[in-house]
Amino acid sequence: MTAERAGNRAAEAFAERFGGLPEGVWVAPGRVNVIGEHTDYNGGHVLPIALPHTTRAAVSRRDDGRLVLRSLQHPDDDADVAVADLEPGTPSGWAGYAAGVVHQVAGSAPGGLSVLVDGDVPAGAGLSSSAALECAVALALRDLLDLDLGPGDLVDVARRAENDFAGAPTGILDQSASVLCTEGHALFLDTRDRSSEQVPFDLAAAGLALLVLDSGTTHHHAASGYGDRRRECEEAAARLGVDLLREVPDVAALDALADGTPEGGRLHRRARHVVTEDARVLQVVGALRSGAVPRSIGPLLTEGHASLRDDFEVSVPLLDACVEAAVAAGAHGARMVGGGFGGSAIALVEADAVDAVTAAVADRFAREGAPAPRSFVAVPSAGARRLR
Numbered sequence: 001m002t003a004e005r006a007g008n009r010a011a012e013a014f015a016e017r018f019g020g021l022p023e024g025v026w027v028a029p030g031r032v033n034v035i036g037e038h039t040d041y042n043g044g045h046v047l048p049i050a051l052p053h054t055t056r057a058a059v060s061r062r063d064d065g066r067l068v069l070r071s072l073q074h075p076d077d078d079a080d081v082a083v084a085d086l087e088p089g090t091p092s093g094w095a096g097y098a099a100g101v102v103h104q105v106a107g108s109a110p111g112g113l114s115v116l117v118d119g120d121v122p123a124g125a126g127l128s129s130s131a132a133l134e135c136a137v138a139l140a141l142r143d144l145l146d147l148d149l150g151p152g153d154l155v156d157v158a159r160r161a162e163n164d165f166a167g168a169p170t171g172i173l174d175q176s177a178s179v180l181c182t183e184g185h186a187l188f189l190d191t192r193d194r195s196s197e198q199v200p201f202d203l204a205a206a207g208l209a210l211l212v213l214d215s216g217t218t219h220h221h222a223a224s225g226y227g228d229r230r231r232e233c234e235e236a237a238a239r240l241g242v243d244l245l246r247e248v249p250d251v252a253a254l255d256a257l258a259d260g261t262p263e264g265g266r267l268h269r270r271a272r273h274v275v276t277e278d279a280r281v282l283q284v285v286g287a288l289r290s291g292a293v294p295r296s297i298g299p300l301l302t303e304g305h306a307s308l309r310d311d312f313e314v315s316v317p318l319l320d321a322c323v324e325a326a327v328a329a330g331a332h333g334a335r336m337v338g339g340g341f342g343g344s345a346i347a348l349v350e351a352d353a354v355d356a357v358t359a360a361v362a363d364r365f366a367r368e369g370a371p372a373p374r375s376f377v378a379v380p381s382a383g384a385r386r387l388r
């Protein structure tokens with residue numbers, strides 16, 4: 001669907017639900033991270049691209065003080081609350097991500113809002129459907145309420161909605177990707193000083209494709225596991241006397257963590273993932289600076305997966321199987337993406353090998369007793385913007 005059609009579809013659905021066209025329609029994408037996983041809350045680097053899959057928000061102001069939210073993807077789950085009554089966790093579910101953003105600027109939105117949401121970012125697949133919704137709504141509020149918010153402020157508003165309202169203690173990767181990514185590029189972001197660079201990422205010109213494979217699993221420990229990893233990283237940093245693991249110069253400097261206790265050994269592994277992963281981001285970016293996408297970045301992706309699996313322990317057997325099968329079928333490299341404990345993997349493949357690799361992974365899943373993964377080719381796409 002073209003962006004224009006998507007915008008019109010949201011506007012028409014808005015008119016059907018609320019009567020009258022919306023004041024505007026805003027769009028924001030999901031993401032995959034090429035490399036740099038679990039580095040963002042450690043002050044490290046990340047390298048996401050925006051997906052062509054987006055969330056659209058058709059929005060109008062209202063004058064009765066209410067926030068009315070409707071999603072075409074959750075037709076039986078409208079939310080209707082007074083803006084003044086918004087509080088973390090209420091409403092919950094899909095509506096909480098949109099409400100959380102309104103809550104951030106509630107002082108500026110006493111009049112209320114009607115919001116119709118439509119989108120095609122697969123939910124629960126580790127592709128940041130929640131950040132896409134937050135960012136589309138944040139952009140709408142900036143324009144409609146005339147808020148003085150730059151791109152970095154939009155990222156913060158959206159991220160605080162996720163942290164404070166929806167209660168997920170994430171870093172800034174997902175919202176930064178959704179707001180800041182541009183077509184044809186990967187976003188090289190330093191999460192400590194927030195400086196960023198658009199790195200050309202023209203896979204097609206190199207005869208390559210980035211395949212996304214959704215394992216279809218989400219572990220019920222995902223949220224608590226993520227919080228545990230954050231705390232372990234903070235503890236490791238505290239024991240090393242640094243504010244953020246980003247400040248650790250190299251792996252040798254982590255030796256002090258391995259004090260012979262199981263806890264020390266675990267913190268050492270967690271920190272080793274962060275330090276080596278950050279170095280992998282810099283290596284991949286260095287390789288991309290040649291202007292082309294070299295096949296040599298593939299093995300760095302696979303190393304990143306091994307590190308997430310063995311040192312950070314956030315992978316699951318089905319994601320490991322996915323990566324193994326993809327690489328065995330000729331992928332240059334593959335890794336799980338996002339927070340882990342389920343979700344999707346990416347594989348860097350020759351453009352003409354997409355079908356063969358997809359089939360090999362589906363075969364392997366069948367042998368594991370799992371349904372074939374949903375898959376698509378990720379093209380680096382545009383970040384959040386107004387559609388109409």
Ligand code: GLA
Pocket residue numbers: 036037038039040041170171172173174338339340
């Ligand atoms: C989730 C979080 C991000 C980031 C990744 C792991 O997607 O929302 O902030 O920490 O996990 O890289």
